[in-house]
Amino acid sequence: MPKRFGVGPPWWHGRFRECGYRLTTPRESILDVLSKTSKHLSAEDIYLEVHNIYPTIGLTTIYRTLGLLVQMGFVSKFDFGDGRARYELSMGPKSVGHHHHLVCTSCGRVIDYTDFIEEEKELLSKTEKELSKRYNFKISNHLIQFYGLCERCKNKK
Amino acid sequence: MPKRFGVGPPWWHGRFRECGYRLTTPRESILDVLSKTSKHLSAEDIYLEVHNIYPTIGLTTIYRTLGLLVQMGFVSKFDFGDGRARYELSMGPKSVGHHHHLVCTSCGRVIDYTDFIEEEKELLSKTEKELSKRYNFKISNHLIQFYGLCERCKNKK
DNA sequence: CTCCTATTGATAATGGTTTTCATTATCAAT
DNA sequence: ATTGATAATGAAAACCATTATCAATAGGAG
Ligand SMILES: [Mn+2]
Ligand SMILES: [Mn+2]
Ligand SMILES: [Zn+2]
Ligand SMILES: [Zn+2]
Numbered sequence: 001m002p003k004r005f006g007v008g009p010p011w012w013h014g015r016f017r018e019c020g021y022r023l024t025t026p027r028e029s030i031l032d033v034l035s036k037t038s039k040h041l042s043a044e045d046i047y048l049e050v051h052n053i054y055p056t057i058g059l060t061t062i063y064r065t066l067g068l069l070v071q072m073g074f075v076s077k078f079d080f081g082d083g084r085a086r087y088e089l090s091m092g093p094k095s096v097g098h099h100h101h102l103v104c105t106s107c108g109r110v111i112d113y114t115d116f117i118e119e120e121k122e123l124l125s126k127t128e129k130e131l132s133k134r135y136n137f138k139i140s141n142h143l144i145q146f147y148g149l150c151e152r153c154k155n156k157k
Numbered sequence: 158m159p160k161r162f163g164v165g166p167p168w169w170h171g172r173f174r175e176c177g178y179r180l181t182t183p184r185e186s187i188l189d190v191l192s193k194t195s196k197h198l199s200a201e202d203i204y205l206e207v208h209n210i211y212p213t214i215g216l217t218t219i220y221r222t223l224g225l226l227v228q229m230g231f232v233s234k235f236d237f238g239d240g241r242a243r244y245e246l247s248m249g250p251k252s253v254g255h256h257h258h259l260v261c262t263s264c265g266r267v268i269d270y271t272d273f274i275e276e277e278k279e280l281l282s283k284t285e286k287e288l289s290k291r292y293n294f295k296i297s298n299h300l301i302q303f304y305g306l307c308e309r310c311k312n313k314k
Numbered sequence: 315c316t317c318c319t320a321t322t323g324a325t326a327a328t329g330g331t332t333t334t335c336a337t338t339a340t341c342a343a344t
Numbered sequence: 345a346t347t348g349a350t351a352a353t354g355a356a357a358a359c360c361a362t363t364a365t366c367a368a369t370a371g372g373a374g
Binding site for chain 3: 177179181214
């Protein structure tokens with residue numbers, strides 16, 4: 001396997017060492033792919049992408065690494081209903097940060113939106129607070145997705 | 158296969174006829190199971206339940222019928238992240254109606270919440286309206302789930 | 315009751331994800 | 345730079361929820 005590409009130690013090296021994880025070519029290349037796209041890639045998408053540069057890296061390692069990255073909080077895993085999980089960088093300098101999705105039920109397109117509207121913020125904080133109290137439930141995360149037709153599909157046929 | 162159990166024609170018979178679908182024992186028994194529980198059953202859960210009364214009904218039919226019921230709008234299908242789809246009655250006299258979920262990431266328990274739904278509804282419709290305008294997206298559905306620890310799991314070492 | 319065909323159920327197939335296990339690579343200690 | 349403990353990898357097989365196939369069955373209009 002050829003030498004790694006990074007020159008200066010990327011921002012995630014520290015966190016890896018802290019957790020006692022080793023820095024490996026597969027891990028770096030996967031993070032590299034994720035940090036260079038704004039798409040919502042499947043494990044296989046990532047595999048093919050990585051394969052261009054490191055043809056020896058196997059799909060198994062992609063899955064294993066993605067699991068690790070999700071567990072570490074670097075990556076978020078989503079299900080948009082097409083039978084395969086999608087991954088995207090959730091933290092790091094270039095990441096969009098927490099956001100929600102609009103999913104087109106016709107073509108599968110996924111739109112990120114980060115410009116939360118006031119109403120949504122209000123909805124979330126109120127709901128979370130009330131639900132925590134009412135059900136004695138410690139909320140740590142939420143999933144919000146809207147389904148419908150994107151601009152293209154709406155105006156088709 | 159023994160004769161059906163219902164005496165008077167249940168509320169869904171009409172809609173079946175309208176759509177040209179036949180009334181069959183599997184379909185009735187599956188709707189019967191769903192209408193008698195407030196749990197979020199998997200296809201296999203339903204299969205086992207139905208199997209107690211009609212041992213000849215196969216799992217394939219459960220899947221097929223659930224697909225049909227979802228398509229007809231009788232049943233909602235959810236993914237709570239444990240690798241199997243969950244189903245629950247979404248319309249009918251006894252159904253809770255549209256609601257959202259609290260999912261315990263430790264024990265998998267799922268809590269329906271219908272309180273605050275009024276205020277939530279209002280904020281949601283505002284949010285949907287804003288998003289539709291901003292992204293030129295025709296929203297027809299949404300998914301909202303909160304993840305965290307349920308009362309039991311929160312207080313457990 | 316008959317006939318047409320929608321529906322069913324046993325079985326095999328599918329496909330994304332995980333497990334297994336022998337081999338390889340990382341990195342702290344030398 | 346070398347070594348050694350062991351974390352990480354990759355090929356292959358296993359897993360498992362869901363679907364497709366197809367011959368047999370049963371609903372219900374007439
Ligand atoms: Mn996104
Ligand atoms: Mn529910
Ligand atoms: Zn679309
Ligand atoms: Zn719990």
